[in-house]
Amino acid sequence: MRAKKFLSWRALLGAALAISGLTLLIWPTIPAQASGSGPEAAAATTGSVSICLVTADAPTRERNVKVAQWAAEVLLQETPSYRGPCASYGTPSALGNGTVRTYAQVAGNKPQTVGIVFPKSMLTGLPTTMTDGHHCYDMNGDGTVNEHTECVGGHERPLDLPSQLTSLPGMPLKWALVNFNPMGHGPEHIYDHPHFDFHFYTQSKAERDAIRSGPCGLAIDCDDYATATKPLAPQFMPQDYKDNGVAEAAMGNHLIDPFSPEWGSTAFTQTFIYGAYDAKISFLEPMITKAWFEGIEAGVNPSRCWPIKQPQQWQIGGWYPQEYCIDYRANRGDYTVSMKNFKNSAA
Structure with missing residues (x-):
């Protein structure tokens, strides 16, 4: 009773x-x-x-x-x-049949959650061409640009982070960038699935924008390639991560975790990438397939979190996330890609 x-x-x-x-x-x-x-x-x-x-x-x-x-x-x-706590939001940017925008949840002077939120409608009506053409270079000098081999970045949406977050003492994150890759990108048979790159930058947008297109690496200027691939000191390299010289125009170098499942026998669904430029970590990046999001709503994939491997030491002390999460909120009809469990490396 x-x-x-x-x-x-x-x-x-x-x-x-x-x-x-x-x-x-x-x-x-x-x-x-x-x-x-x-x-x-x-x-x-x-x-x-x-x-x-x-x-x-x-x-x-x-x-x-x-x-x-x-x-x-x-x-x-x-x-x-x-x-809770209630979030503060960045400026939305149109993508597909929806928008993407940043959000942050802060308690006092401590970040709780930093992420990107979008309605499920965003996953429909997405671009179908390889690239938006913003970062291309005629690498073979034949007078034409092949969007499949001479362009990078997919379709990009720069996003501001909420001022409630960026004004926190010890907050290294400055802005964010979403890239949608309708046909994926290299390496072949690894990341060549339709997917999103969610970048959270510790590098300023002006510095990122100054990484020019050119004939080296992934359509990057050769001098900028040399800067992008300067090695990090061992104590600043995240645990298990490797530098394979995957430097890209308007992006910088990409450090990969060879123990992530897609480098074994498991097809790519989600992973975590670190970016580097001029011997410093420049961005933190969850990378997630479109199919994984659709599988969450369908009840095939779980909403869950994964640990973020850390370096022995951060070059710039401050708040850094220890895990990243992918969630579908049925009561709101939206998805979140977030970083959580922040710890202050300077404490």
Whole structure:
């Protein structure tokens, strides 16, 4: 009987939310008469959860609230709310039939989450050509540019990070960049699947933009190739990562983890890349196939996190993420690609 009462409170709350958009319920705990007794009831009535409260009738209004765990579960099912703290957002940029934009969740002076969010509609209506033509070079000098062999970068969307994040003391991240590669890119049979590159830069945008196109490496200027491939000191190289000289125009060098599954017998689905330029880490990059996102919504792939391998020492002290995550939020109809669990290397 008590269990039925507990469920009725949940049903009542769900109905109230659906009808009123929110009469809420910032109740600290479930009412005692509905909670029953025993360890399960004790767990349900203790503690609170931070939620960013959003309602369907005001989807752009976000409020930080603390509620009991049972109420949080209902809110995350019945409203577009999400686990707090509330995010701040960067400027959206159109891509496909949607947009991409950055977001950050900050608690006090500590970053909680830094990522990119987009509606599921973004995965439709995407560009189909190899590249947007922004970074090309006639490498063989035949007077024409082959978009498959002489262009890099796919279709790019530079994004600003929220000022709430970039103004934090010790925050090395400066801006972000999303690249969509409709046909993937090299190496052949590794990354030649339609996928997205999500770059989070420690290098300024002006410095990145100054990496010119040219006839060396991946359509990069030869002097800039030499700068891009300057070796990092061993203590600054992330654990297990290798420098294969994969330097690219408007990007820099790419450091790869040879222990990532795609370098074995498993097809590429997602991985983590570090960028380097002038003997310094320049960006952090989750790289994810379009099919992986679609599989999450379909229930084939899980929403989950993976650890980010760290260097022994960071050249610039500050906040660095220890894991990256890919999530589909069904109650909001969107995806997030995020970096979490920040630790201060200077502490």
